[in-house]
Structure formats: C-alpha cells, structure tokens
Amino acid sequence: MTGIYQVDPYLLQYRTNVKGFIEDQDKTGILFEETIFYPEGGGQPSDRGTLVCDARRTSHEVLHVEQRPEGIVHWIAGSLKPTIGASVLLTVDAERRQDHMQQHHGQHILSAVFERNYGWDTVGFHLGPETSTIDLTVGDISQDVLQEVELEVNRIIMENIPVKTEYYKREDLGQELIKKLPSDQNEVRLVVIPGIDENACCGTHPQRTGEVGPCKILKIEKLRGNIRLSFICGERTIAWMRQTADTLHQLEKAIGASGNEALIRLEKREVELKKLQKERKELLSLKYRYLAKELATEAISSGETSILIQHFSEADMEMLRGVATSWCAQSGRVAVLMGGTGPFDVVMARGSGVATSMNSVAAELWPVLEGKGGGSAELVQGKAQKLPVEQLKEMVASAINRKP
Template identity: 35%
Template sequence: MTNKLYYEDSRIQSFQAKVIEQKADYVVLSETAFYPTGGGQPHDLGLLNGIEVTNVEVINGEIRHFLTYPLPENTTEVNAQINWERRFDHMQQHAGQHILSAAFEQLFGYQTINFHLGKDTVTIDLNVSEVSEEQLTEAEQLANQIILEDRLIETKWVTEEELSNYNLRKETSLKENIRLVIIPDFDYNACGGTHPTSTAQVSAIKILQTERQKKIVRVEFICGERILTHLHRKHKVLVNLVSTLSTPEDKIMIATKNLLEQNTRLEKQVADLSYSLLTYEAKELRENADGNTITCIFENRSMQELQKLAKLVINEMPNSICIFVSNNEDKLQIIAVKGNDVEQSMKELIALVLPYINGKGGGNERMAQGGGEKNLTSEQLIEKVISYI
C-alpha cells in the first residue's frame, strides 16, 4: 500500500519516493503527496523527475500517477513536486465548502446532499426547494465570521464505534478507515479530502448565485484566491463599460437600461422600414410579372426575407406561383410559394429540383424552400423549376 503523505501533512509540496510499479502510462510509488480524485475533490498535478503528472486515480486499490510520457526504464526513485497553487486552491475551496454547508445546517437545518469542486467555482446542493436572499446573506456572513475567527481545522481517524462521540453534520456509510475533519464547536464531518490547518487560510467565501433543480437548490460560490480572480475579471468589465458608455460607475445600470430601450426602438424602426421596402419590391414584381409565374434572382438574401417577399407578392395574385433564388457566397437557396387558386404542391415542386444542386429542403403544399451547392447557375435553377410547373 502506498503511504498517503497528503493525510500526514497536507502542506507537503515536495517529496522523494521509491517506484514500486511502472507501466507505460502510470507509476505507483511507495508514498505520495499527490491527492487522487475522490470525494468531490479533483486530483493534484505536478512533476515526477521533471515529467508532468496529468492524473492521479485510485484503481484496484493502488494510487496510480499518470504521466505525459514514461519514466526511463529501471527508474527506482523519483523526486516529486506538487503543483502547490492548484493544491492550495483545492484546500481552500474544500474547507470553504465544509464551512458554508455547516452554516446552512446550523442556521436553517438545510443539509448538503452533493458537492462539486469545479475549475472556476464550487457548488453545493441543498435539500430544499427554495432559499431566500436573506438566508443566503446570513449563511455567507456566518461562514465568513468562522473564517475570521481563525479556528483550527483538525483531522482525526476514528473507528465506527467512536463515531457516536461526535455530532456529525452528515452520516457516513464507512465502517473502517474513517477520517473526520473537525472545526471545533462548529463542524464535524467524515471526509477524505485535503484542507488547510485553520479557517483563516480559506480567506473568504462569496456566494455567486443559486439555481433551482427540481426539489433542491444549487448554491454556487468561490473561496480564497478565486474571489480576487473573480473580482479582477468583474472590475475589468465594469471599467470597460464605464469607458464605453461614458457614464459614472453608479449610473451604469441606468445607462444600460436606456441603451437597451433605444436599441428596441431602433429594431422596430428597422423592421418597419424593411417591411416597407419589401412591400415596394412586391409591388414592382407584380407590375413586371409576365404571366402567372413570377421569378427573381437575388444576391445574399436571407430565406426569411424571401419568404416575406413571396407572400406579399402572392397575396394579391391567387392564380400565380412565385419562384425566388438567392445566390449566396457558398450556396444557392430557392423558395416556391403559390396562390390560393393554384393546385400544384410546392413541396413536391421543390423536391423535384433540389437533386440538381445536391440540396435539402422542406415545406408544405403552399410554400417550400431549400438550398444546395452551386452546380447550376441561378438562371438554370429557375429554368429547371419552370419546366416542372
């Protein structure tokens, strides 16, 4: 069995160990400070004799260190270096989770049923369907008070019989090798993760948001250095907004609201002008129509525009069929719309010509459309359609 140095002292950053098993993609060591994935906490990263450790997992009872490439053959000993920035971040987040979960438990009786330590944020799932803003604030304040008090974070190995001596926040199913993480007079929890030695090392806790999922509430938060990273990112966005909108920081919300309202008005004006232009185009097409088949070729027009235009034309020409083709950069698009007095199916008509351009499409009896490759010119495609009318 590998000696688990991360349980002896979570602050170990480097160590030496013997190689007791070596495979093509992993090694097993006599002892290790690399924490393997487990209990909601990700694995450590680092170096073995200068070779990157990419993953650490417990498989078939042994702690396997996966490497970017194998150690030289017959390597008997390694010098190991933990990626301390990553490890300490995980320690801060995991301890912060214990503190915040205990705060919700003590204040409101809400239990944490799931925990996930992600790359950017941490989440806990509470066994309630709703948590108020006031409760979130109160739990956050209590958690940060515990951090400020710089309480010890202790670990202790106990037997199943000894568990009754501790007021565990959550029952454990373990029968042996039970490790407790204890913040005296605040939180007692069975846990196999790594933690700092005092609450002050967590630095701070900030709840970001919540999300309701069926009968639980997911609370997303960050601790320690992640709060500064988050603050720097938000501050940069805020500074850019102040500069872009040319408005003071305390007026950003008002300026943004005014900008959105103005944008809505402009979008309506553009929509009205676009409709007016389409109405004029439709009138011209009707006036220049030669017979009951109206055709036109466009450059880079959207299918939505073609549909609106064709409907405007056909609405006043119930005996006609409207065929439009848009010559786009990399493909041809075609639409066919018929008036109420025309019996032929537009869906069937489009299906007849799409094979010529290796195209796909769909629609109904009244209107159908599709697109495909430029195997034909726009004029040739229209000729194919007309031949089937």
C-alpha cells in the first residue's frame, strides 16, 4: 500500500477503493488500496477524518489509524461499513494534520539544535493533544541554555528553509544514521533541513520550516537520568500567548499595577500575607483555648475523666481539632466534637492520664453515628451522618469507665 501522506502531506482528499476489513471485538477497521491517512507511529498520533461512500451516500468517522501486518487499518465509528471494491472519498481532518506537522517538525528542529550545539541526543518523542515532549540524554539544563535553544530554533523557523524528503538504501547511509535504524529496515526515508538536520522519519512534515510557526519551550523535568522537555509550536503557541496575555492582564488588574510595579506589589502582599497567617494561627490558638475554658461547664464526668461532647454548627475540621487539642491539654480529659450541618465532621481526642484508646471508643460510636474514620489512640477523625448527642454521652462515659 502506498503511503500518499508521505509523498504529499498537503493532499487532504483522495478517492480510492475498499480492499478489505478487520473486525476486532466491537470495532470495525477498513483497508484501502491507497490512503492519505497517517497511521500512528514515531511518536506522532494518527490522522482522523471522514469516509464518504458514493453508492450508499453514507459517511463514516475515522477515529484512529494504525499500521498492522495486513496494512493500514482505518478504525471507524459504528459497525456499518462499505462493501469490498466500493469507491470511497477519504477526507483528512485538516486542522489536526497541520497541527501534527507543526509539532513534529518543530521537534526535529529542537532535537537538531540540542544535538548540534550540545551533543545531547533525543531518545524519546511524544506528540500530545496539548503539549509535546522530547527526552534528552542530559541530567539537567540551565535556563540560559533553554533560552539560547529557543532563540536558535525560532531563528531557523523564521529563515523559512526548504524541507526535503529523500529515500535511500540502508547501505548508502553513514554509520551515524544507520545506528539509529531498526536492524530490519532496508529502505530509509530521510527528512532533511539543509545545513541543520537530516533524520530518518515516517511522519508528515511541511515544505518549509516557516510553516512550523513560533516554538515555545514550556518546562523541563528530570526523568530516569534524562531530561523531559515540554514544548509547543505553531497555532498552539499563538493560543498559549493569547491565554498568557489574558492572564497577565487579569493579574495586573487585580493588583492595580502593571509590569515591574505589579511584581513589587505582589511581593509586598506575599510578605503581608505570611505575617497575617502567622497572626491568625496565634489568634486561633487563643480562641480555641478560650472556647475550651468556657465549655468546661458543659463537660460530664466519668470517674476521674472529664468528657466534653459538643456540636458546633459552623465549625470545620480545623476548629474541631484546635478545640479538642486545647481541651485535652490538661490531664484526664476526653473530647468528642462534631461540626457542620451534615454530613458532620467528627474529632475524638484524649489527654494524658486517659487509658482508653480513642480507636476503641470510635469503633463503638461509628455505627451509632452512621459514620467512619481513622486515626490513633490519641486522636480519631472522620465523618458522620447522625448526631445523637445524649446517647453519645452515655456511650463515651461507659467506654471510658470500662477497663482497657
């Protein structure tokens, strides 16, 4: 089968005949005499598009395309299919094709600059739906190097250099290229940017580097001794620039300043926020100690243990833990505190001098509370559906009195 997508990646409509079918569980795949659809491979996802059959005036959506021993399989939506020999108009999704050409060729240029300028090989490539990545044989990359590479890549793109595709026999290639090929590959398709790069590749590529559009390196991360670099090209970069500009505008509007002045104000606010957070923590500690002291009259006694069982309708888990910790700061105290309006947050805690584990108390209370949670012998927390407070008082007092 001839891969027309390699000969002319700009040909997005083509008429051919149905050659056969492949059934795989509930999926239907079609084989054609020829195809313009690129099958997934080499880090590049497959094309998508539609098939229109003249005889039945039916249309099929192509969801995925892959290379199999039987040929290039076009997986379609649904089970309805054309007949063997039927004439079909193939139409490739033009936006997806262009996007993949921009990302894939941008990768070639990126990899070429890293290899030529720094000697780092690309050992992995993935073209994702939002960003693409390459894996480089280096342990770390400085921001200065990333900026230099980005400038060089975009310079090559803007030079609008013609891109060539050439075919060679394996024996006609140099050792540097041969060592990158599978051992059983005898004919090689090279994608060549004169003076910049030549690489064996089966993907779809533009006629000139300028079609890649602007390239932006987004981030790097360490991965198994290598560096994974994320990037975008073409329309993706333009969309990213638009979104970044909108975000910056909103930030400047919220801060009430622009440029460096916005950064200065933001840094000052960060310092003020940290100060306020510290003061808040100190004030909350005072508040929780005050509440614990005020609630002493609400506690019940069980032997030498003072038990506080209380529901705070507006309390969150942080407040419950704070009050429970303040209450249990004194020896011989137990707290069972609930918060919210349902489902309810629950905290159970004990102070020093209390032998009964809160895990054992919780195990008795969760069925009645219709809840669950976990923790330690000192503190348990979780969620409950019911709050039978009076019943809880009896149960907790009984559990604390019981010898462990």
